Amino acid sequence: MKLKRPSISKSSQKLRRDRPGVNTALKLLVVLLMSCGTLTETRAESNRLTLARLHYSGGGDWYNDPSSIPNLLAFLHQQTNIAVADQEARVAPSDAKLFSYPILFMTGHGRIRFSDKDAENLRSHLLHGGFLYADDDYGMDSSFREAMKQVFPDKEWVELPFSHLIYSVLYPFPDGLPKIHEHDPGPPQGLALFEQGRMVVFYSLNTNITDGWADAQVHGDDEEVRLSALKMGANIVVYALIQ
Amino acid sequence: MVQLGVGLCRWLALMISIITVFLLYAGSFYLTPAVRISLVGVFSLTAFISLFCWVLVPLYRLLAQPNSPDLNTIAKKVGRHFNQVDDRLANALQLYQKRTANPENYSLSLIEASLQDVGERLQRRSFRDCIDFVPIRRLGRRVAVVAALAGFLLLLFPSFFSAAAQRLSHPQRDFSPFADLFWQVFPGDCTIIKGQDLPIRIWLSKPEIDSIELLEARSFKSRTIPLQRAVDDTFRYTFLGIEDTLSYAIRAADAQSRAYAVRVLAYPVLRRLQIKIAPPAYSGLAPSLLPENIGDITALRGSRISLSASADKPLQAAEIRFDDTRQSAATNGKTVQTVFTVEKDDRYSLILTDVDSLQTPDPIVYQINCLPDHVPLVQIEQPDRDIELPEDQRIAVIFQAQDDYGFSRISLATRVRRADDSEDDEDGPFDFRDLSHAPLDEREFRYQFVLDAQPFELFPKDRLLYYIQVWDNDRISGPKSARSAIFQARFPSLYELYRDVADEHDDLAGQMVELSSRAEDLQQKMDELTWELYRQPENLDWQKRQQVEELLADQEQLYRDLEQSAQDLQTLQDQLQSNQLVSEETLQKYQALGELMQELLSAELKEAMKELSEAMRSFDPQKMVAALKEMRNNEQELQENLDRLIALMENLRLQKALDQGMTLAKAAQTQQEAIESSVADHAGQMSALQREQAMVADISQQLQDVLQELDRNTEETWNDAHADIHAAAEQMRGERLPEKFQQMKELLANQQTGPFQQQSQQARQTLAQIGEKLSAAKQKTSAQQQQVNMQAMQMLASDLLRLSHRQEDLLQKTQQLTSSDPRATELASEQNDLSAALGRLRQRAQDAAKLQLALHPGSMREMGTAFQNMQTARQFLTERQTQSANGKQAAALAGLNHLLFDLQQQMDQMMQNRGAGGMSFEQFMQQMQQAAQMQQGINQESLALAQGLQQALAQRQAMSRLAESQGRVRKSMQKLSQESTELTGALGDLDQLAEEMGQVENDLRQNRITPEMLEKQNRILSRMLDAQKSLQREDFSRQRQAESGKYYPKASPPALRSEQIDQVHALQQDLLRAKAEGYSKEVLDLIHAYFKLLMQRADEEGR
CATH class of the missing domain: 2.60.40 (Immunoglobulin-like)
Incomplete structure (x- = not known):
């Protein structure tokens, strides 16, 4: 079944809050970021959006599912008119290049450890327009929460209602996050941290969305499951861009 | 004065008369106290009135009116008494009295002349002659008469009158009708408490009266009680337990006293008691109501007790008395209410006070049992x-x-x-x-x-x-x-884990050796006993029986010990698996050991023991011999399997040590990398890092010990692998890694991070190389073992097939014989050869099975069964029982064929677990993992070089070294690609991967580290890691197995509140910014209203 290529609808635009100053600044920032390149980007990709995989310390497998981000980017290229790159970027939290990537991504199974510099850099990035999507590939939950407490000591995780825009901005998910893989029984959870009304971190728990983005032969998921995961990934990226 | 005198006389006369009459009356008649009181009252009244009228009034007149009568009246009275005077005195007196005023103007000489005239007439006359003293004399005479008369009577009857006077003077006292009989009754009229006794005491004035009667009158009932005089001269009686009001009187000598009333009062009595217990709220206990009139309380400390009671009469007050305290209670008529709290064990009683101030004399004492709140557990x-x-x-x-x-x-x-x-x-x-x-x-x-x-x-x-x-x-x-x-x-620590596991392994091996020895002893005993019983069955005496019983008991104990050992082996397996101390291959071998152990605990052995036990009960020598033989066969098989287990465990011990070495090398490497990373990031406290470094030094020391032991013990057993192990041990010894790690700890303490990083990287490389050598050794032992297994099984299968054909031929020949055919004996000899051949095969299989776990334990049993069938068939043929022999030959043939089928399946399974080129899946995964680790190390060093952390010369040397390492990884990937096409087919093209590695190798050789090269290295590593993951069929951690997600219905979480998403703050900030823009008031009002709506909407919509 070939999917249509919906563009970001006017209704989605209307859902943005009327904050002309901030929105304009964000757009400019995105444009600026997208127009800046890194040493590792090719010239052709310098203006394109990519997700930066966070290379954290602590021993966890930050590199898990390397085919997941490229597949998501390919899906976004097919289904939307967002100019996306072919490959993911990789950046450490303390790296100054962190600010070049508006959308960060992290996953893994194990331990995450942020140094003070990592936490400070990441916090600054997120407070100034950055967005982080984290997916628990089972096993990183407690370490991740501890690490985020280092970044935002005063913030508490909030579980998003099913009516939140992130579940409907591009594709509808009326029951919230789809459950891609079963590790623990129970429904998935979509948690978020907010700063002045803007979501800065989105964390998917007990579903393993990113496994659904990986190549089919990696986990042996059927097409329906992978499609559901990719659609949700697209929702996350689009929401991060328009909020 | 005359009147006063007259009055006084009259009064005296009257008094004397009245007294005399009253005395006469009182003395003559028995007057009740009421009458006497009346008489006294009349007398008193009369006396007072008469005194007043006759004496006091004239006296008052005399004293108060000294001028009464006046001079004129006296003058007239004198004039009347003296005729010659007549009115002249009165006239003269009037003239004299008016002389001053003299309104008629009489002359003074006239007045004086009249006075003189009267004076002359009254000369020698006395005015006293005018006073009439006759009435006084007359009354005086009367008083004298009356007094004389009274006196006379008094003198005549003194006791009469004195008695009468005494009675009248004590009008209230009861006197005997008779003047000389008096009594005193104690207590007379009284009030007592209901139920009390009332003692009566009576004294009589006449001692000669010895008996009197006590008259008792109660409601509707009266009685007469005779009383006798007591020793104390009184009459005594006690009314016992008076319940009702009564009256009593005394009768003595026809005289009867008045009735004395006894009023009975009752104590207040508690009629109804109701207790309500309200436990403290935290206990969660409901309030309860005790049954009516139950006062003993058992309640939790802190319980509120509501007490309500009712008495049989109205109350004035009520009180609760505890052991130490008191508390008043509210009363209302007959009811009492109060509330108190249970604090401790206590007692209480309810004291009621009625309106007559009577208190409950002996209240019931109730118990209060205070239940403590127990300490939790x-x-x-x-x-x-x-x-x-x-x-x-x-x-x-x-x-x-x-x-x-x-x-x-x-x-x-x-x-x-x-x-x-x-x-x-x-x-x-x-x-x-x-x-x-x-x-x-x-x-x-x-x-x-x-x-x-x-x-x-x-x-x-x-x-x-x-x-x-x-x-x-x-x-x-x-x-x-x-x-x-x-x-x-x-x-x-890893060392402890391995040490514990090694100890348990050795213990288990020791147990096997001991069990094998015991099994051998048992076999010997069984042989001896069986022979004795067979030879002389009639000698089955008590002693023999005792020996059989002991043998059976030993066998049962052996069985129980085997069960325990099987359990210990399972525990060891679990420990090895949960702590990931051995490779999967070694773990599988342990699992197979466990299966073999379970085979030892065979049903046949148990059945044999049971049969022997039954045979003993039957006391049948033949049965006992048969059962002993059967058990002996099972025992032999048991011992053979035990020996096999022992050999396998020894082999596994070395495998385990090899796995231990690999794990220790990897653990040291990983830990060292983490320390390096922390030092590079300036993260973590130096003290913690030093501790970690010390731990790495420990691990490296353990690794050195393990390598030395392996080097020592594998020289003769592992031919190919020993070289690698020896090289690893030598390198470990030469590099002196434990000391180097200790030095690194000192460098950390001295904050010398540069030298530390350098040494750390070198040490990690050394560990990686040692790990490679051990992996290679592992590969070689696995490959060698696989090969030997396969060869042995192939040979066995081939021999079994030949044997099966021969048995089939023999079967056909036997089928052609008739019963009792003499040719059967020839066939018996052939059958004997076949069974001997099978016996040799069996021995060979057992010997081979000691070195590997290739053969399934069930297969050995099949072989044993087939062997027995062949032996039995030979026996039947010897005895020319061709038909019976036929059956056993067929059974033996079926057993051989089944055994062949099993062997073929086992060989197929072994082939499935290998790659087409002969490499097993585990070996492939190990090599992939090893290569990935090497690649990761290369990537990190390249990054470090790119960051220019080393000096130029060192950098060039490092690049050269890295290039060589990359080359090695490339070659191993190429080799993997060649040897395992089946497995790598699923991964894509490993050749391309190797080609990329070649490019990186070139760059490194040319000292060219670019971002593109670094990115290429990252891609290489990602693909290698992906490859491992996609091929991994089994993960030690079950938690990471990814199954498709199931659907869990769930209600949507609640809408977001403004404060959750910090929206209030955001809106406030926006509002402040808007205000700072300097808009007009109207615009600002609009902005305010707008933000207010926004916040309301945000709350409603949950954003």
Whole structure:
């Protein structure tokens, strides 16, 4: 079944809050970021959006599912008119290049450890327009929460209602996050941290969305499951861009 | 004065008369006190009135009116008495009185002349002659007469009158009708308490009266009680237990006293008592009502007791008396109400006071039993002893708690005790974390939670102390707490884990040796006994029987010990698996050992023991011989399998040591990398890093010991692999890694991070190389073993096939024989050859099975069964029982064919587990993993070089070294690609991967490190890691198995509130910014209204 290529609808635009100053600044920032390149980007990709995989310390497998981000980017290229790159970027939290990537991504199974510099850099990035999507590939939950407490000591995780825009901005998910893989029984959870009304971190728990983005032969998921995961990934990226 | 005199006389006469008459009356008649009182009253009244009228009034006149009568009246009276005077005195007096005023103007000489005239006439006359004293004389005479008369009577009858006078003078006293009989009655009229006794005492004035009668009158009932004089001269009687009002009187000598009234009063009595108990709210107990009139209270401390009671009469007051205190109670008519609180064990009684101030004399004392709120109980059920932390450092804790009324708090207390803490630091503070999800309201529960030790950042040999503490919900005395025992979870060092496992392995091997020896002894005994019984069955005496019983008991004990050993082996397997101490291949071998162990505990052996036991009961020598033979056969098989187990365990011990070496090398490498990373990031405290470095030094020392042991023990057994092991041991010895790691610890202490990084990288490389050598050794032993297994099985299968054909031929020949055919004996000889051949095959299989686990234990049993059938067939043929022989030959042939089929299946299975080029899946995965690790190391070093952390010369040297390492990885990938096309087919093109590696190698050789090269390295590593993951069929951690997600229906979480998303703050900031823009007031009002709406909408929509 070939999917249509919906563009970001006017209704989605209307859902943005009327904050002309901030929105304009964000757009400019995105444009600026997208127009800046890194040493590792090719010239052709310098203006394109990519997700930066966070290379954290602590021993966890930050590199898990390397085919997941490229597949998501390919899906976004097919289904939307967002100019996306072919490959993911990789950046450490303390790296100054962190600010070049508006959308960060992290996953893994194990331990995450942020140094003070990592936490400070990441916090600054997120407070100034950055967005982080984290997916628990089972096993990183407690370490991740501890690490985020280092970044935002005063913030508490909030579980998003099913009516939140992130579940409907591009594709509808009326029951919230789809459950891609079963590790623990129970429904998935979509948690978020907010700063002045803007979501800065989105964390998917007990579903393993990113496994659904990986190549089919990696986990042996059927097409329906992978499609559901990719659609949700697209929702996350689009929401991060328009909020 | 005359009148006064007259009055006085009259009065005296009257008094004397009245007194005399009254005395006569009182003395003549028996007058009741009422009459006497009346008489006295009349007398008194008369006396007073007469005195007043006759005496007092004239006296008053005499004293108050000294001029009465006046001079004129006296003058007239004198004039009347003296005729010659007549009115002249009165006239003269009038003239004289008016002389001053003289309104008629009489002359003074006239007045004086008249006075002179009267004076002359009255000369020698006395005015006293005018006073008439006759009435006084007359009355005086009368008084005298009356007094004389009274006196006369008094003189004549003195006792009469004195008695009468005494009676009249005591009008209230009761006197005997007779003048000389008096009595005194004690107590007379009285009031007593109901139920009391009333003693009566009577005294009579006449001692000669010895008996009197007591007249008792109660309501509707009266009686007469004769009384006799007592020794004290009185008459006594006691009314016992007077319940009702009564009256009594005395009768003596025909005289009867008045009735004396006895009023009976009752004490107030408690008629109804009702107690309500309201336990304290925290207990959750409902209020209760005691049965009516039950006053004993058993209640929880702090309970409010509401007491209501009713008495049989109206009350004035009520009081509760406890042992130490008192408390008044409210009364209302007959009812009493009060409230008090149970504080302790006590007693109380209810004291009622009626309107007559009578109090309950002997109130019932009730008990108060104060139930204490007991201290709660808590116990950790699992783990119920000190344990060693598992690999994921998560402990499932189950504890049970109970309290009589519930809990207010449940906490987990933890404390870390580091390995280098001094022994003096035994006591230290614990950190408490409330278990908020525990069911506080329940009085007894079992709760499970996971204690994750990871946050405590334990190092090997550190201990996590923990216990559970609970507090009950007693709000009266305050919560009481209890705690469980303190348990420890110890983070074992790798060395300890391996040491423990090695000890258990050795113990188990020792057990096998002992069991084998016992089995051999038992066999020997069985042989001897069987022979004796067979030879002389009639000698089955008590002693023989005793021997058989002992033998059976030993066999049963052996069986039980085998079961225990099987359990110990299972425990060892679990430990090896949970701590990932051995490779999967070695673990599978342990599992196969376990299966073999289970085979030892065969049903046939148990059946044989049972048959022997039954044979003993039957006391049949033949049965016993048969049972002994059967058991002996089983015993032999048991012993053979035990020997096989022992040999396999020895082999596994070396495999385990090899796995241990690989694990230690990898662990040291990983740990060292983490330390390096921390030092590079300036993260972590130096003291913690030094500790970690010391741990790495320990691990490297353990690795050195293991390598030396392996080097020593594998020289003769592992031909190919020994070279690699020897090389690794030599390199370890030459590089002196334990000392180097200790030096690195010193460098850290001195903050010399540069030299530290350098040495660390070199040490890691050395460890990686040693790991490679051990992996290579492992590969070689596995490959060698696989090959030997396959060859042995192929040879066995081939020989079995030939044997099967020969047996089939023999079967056909036997089928052609008739019964009792003499040719049967020839065939018997041939059958004997076949069974001997099978016996040799069996021996060969057993010998081979000692070195590997290739042959399934069931196959050996099949072989044994086939052998027995052949032997039996030979016997039948010898005895010319061709038909019976035929059956046994067919059974033997079927057994051989079945055995062949099993062997073929086992060989097929072995082939499936290998790649097409002969490499097993595990070997492939090991090599992939090893290569990936090498690649990761190369990538990190390249990055470090790119960051220019080393000097130029060192950099060039490092690049050269890296290029060589990359080359090695490339070659191993190429080799993997060639040897395992089936497996790599699923991965894509490993050749392309190798080609990319070649490009990187070139760059490194040319000292060219570019971002593109670094990115290429990252891609290479990602693909290698992806490849491992996609091929991994089994993961030790079940938690990481990814199944498709199931659907769990769930309600949407609640809408977001403004404060949750910090929107209020955001809107406020926006509002402030808008205000700062300097808009007009109207615009600002609009902006205010707009933001207000926004916030309301945000709350409603949940954004």
